[in-house]
Amino acid sequence: MNEIINLGYFLNSIKTTLPFEDTEDFKKKIDESKEFRIKVQKLVYLSKFFGWDNSYHFNFHENGPYSCQLSEDYRSIDSFNDKKHDYNFDNDKFKEFTMNQDTGYFESTSSILYYLSKMNLTHINKNEIISVVTSLKPHLSKDTILKSYENILKFDLVNYTPQNSTFDDLNTYEKIVKDKSKGLMSIFERYDVCSNRLFLLGSLDYFTFVLKHENVDAETRSELLKKLYDYAEEVEKEYFLIHPSNEELINIDLSNLEHHFDLLQDYISKELRIIPKLDENTDLSIFFEG
Numbered sequence: 001m002n003e004i005i006n007l008g009y010f011l012n013s014i015k016t017t018l019p020f021e022d023t024e025d026f027k028k029k030i031d032e033s034k035e036f037r038i039k040v041q042k043l044v045y046l047s048k049f050f051g052w053d054n055s056y057h058f059n060f061h062e063n064g065p066y067s068c069q070l071s072e073d074y075r076s077i078d079s080f081n082d083k084k085h086d087y088n089f090d091n092d093k094f095k096e097f098t099m100n101q102d103t104g105y106f107e108s109t110s111s112i113l114y115y116l117s118k119m120n121l122t123h124i125n126k127n128e129i130i131s132v133v134t135s136l137k138p139h140l141s142k143d144t145i146l147k148s149y150e151n152i153l154k155f156d157l158v159n160y161t162p163q164n165s166t167f168d169d170l171n172t173y174e175k176i177v178k179d180k181s182k183g184l185m186s187i188f189e190r191y192d193v194c195s196n197r198l199f200l201l202g203s204l205d206y207f208t209f210v211l212k213h214e215n216v217d218a219e220t221r222s223e224l225l226k227k228l229y230d231y232a233e234e235v236e237k238e239y240f241l242i243h244p245s246n247e248e249l250i251n252i253d254l255s256n257l258e259h260h261f262d263l264l265q266d267y268i269s270k271e272l273r274i275i276p277k278l279d280e281n282t283d284l285s286i287f288f289e290g
Contacts, residue, residue, distance in 0.1 A: 002085040002086065003054060003055055003056070003073065004073050004076060004077065005083050005084060005085050006052070006054065006084055006085055006086075006087045007044070007054075007070075007073055007074065007077065008077050008079070008080050008081065008083070009080075009081075009082065009083060009084040009087060010044070010047060010052060010087075010089070011026070011040070011074070011077070011080065012080040012081070012082075013089075013091055014043060014094075014095070014098070015080075017043065017095070017098050017099075018036065018039055018040065018043070020036075022080070023077070023078065023079050023080055026077070026080070027077075030074060030075060035103050037071075038063050038064075038103055038106075038107065039103050039106060040070075040074055041058075041063075041064075041065065041066050041067065041070060041071075042064060042065065042103075042106035042107055042109075042110040043098065043106060044056060044067070044070055045058050045064075045065040045067070045110045045113075045114070046094075046097070046098070046106065046109065046110055046113070047089065047094065048162040049113065049155075049157045049160050049162070050089060050090045050091075050093055050094040050097070051088045051089045051090045052087065052088065052089040053088070053162070055069075056069050056070045056073075057069060057167075057176050058070075058114065059176065059179050059180040059183045060111075060114060060118075060183055060184070060187075060236055061183035061186065061187075062183070062186050062187055062190075063107055064107045064108075064110050064111040064114065064137075065110045065111070065114045066179070066183060068175050068176060068179040069172065069175075069176070093155070097151060097155055104140050104141070104144045105144055105147060105148060107137065107140065108133060108137065108140050108144050108145050108147075108148040109148040109151065109152065111133060111136060111137060112129060112133055112145075112148055112149065112152060113152065113157060115129075115132065115133070115136075115240055116158060117161045117162065118236065118237060118240060119237070119240060119241075121158075122158060122159055123158075124149075124158060126146075126149055129145070129149050130142060130145050130146060130149065132240070132243055133145045133148075135243035136240075136243050167222075167225075170218060170221055170222060170225065173222070173225050173229075174211060174225060176229070177207065177211075177225050177228050177229050177232070178207065178208070178211065180229060180232045180233075180236075181204045181205070181207045181208070181228075181232055184200075184204055184232060184235055184236060184239070185201055185204050185205065187239065188200045188201055188204075189201065191249050192249075194249060194250035195250070196249050196250055196252055196254055197249060197250075199254060199257075199258065199261075200235065200254070200257075202278075203231070203235075203257075203261045204232065204235065206261075206265075206278070207228050207232075209275055210224070210228070210268055210274055210275060211228075213274050213275050214272070214274050215274075216272060216274075220272065224268070224272065227264055227267060228264070231260055231261065231264050234256075234257060234260055235257060238254070238256075238257060265277045265278060
């Protein structure tokens, strides 16, 4: 509840940046404008680098860092006021960083910072960043990416890494795991059909069936969710490392991922006995129920 209070305060403090007029206008734009929702997502993510240590967990989606928790919360806001709870934020510096910038800039900047934090990079090369983000975000111009890079250095954001989220509520944890899988699948669905694409999509879609059929105790469920999340993290990091073009995906060596997925299936099928392991003898009917 306190996070929603702080979210309302934060959004109200940047209403001219988004922009929106009042609660009714905010709700209307959230419902009708994908660009507005992207802006909200990216600005809340970027706020972490300016002092608001919010608890929203972000996964990488087609348009950059995205939080399914945040999506639920900004749809739940009924009013904007000056209430806040245990909230620290450098509003002046943030306004300077975001002033007169567009959605592409916010997407580019947040994607660079997400990439740096996931790859544990504290020193960045301009040409490398431009190359990587141009591949990850072909719809963004090199000028936008360069401006993002320069401002990240100017505001000294490279050496800050947002705290890792903890998942005390297993239902929330499951939503985050599903969202991470969904976000990665939406990325790989853009590629032409090839064996690597089929493997990546199939292994991520596997999460849906596992979570649909699991019936384990809370401790085991927490362990299961972590194993699924860790596999998705490995897929994401592999994507960041190779950021392949359409033509290159078919030639990428995914043997390490295939081994990890094989171990994951052994755990799920042999140890937990949730669903059978996928091989040439598997009865596939379970994957087409309901």
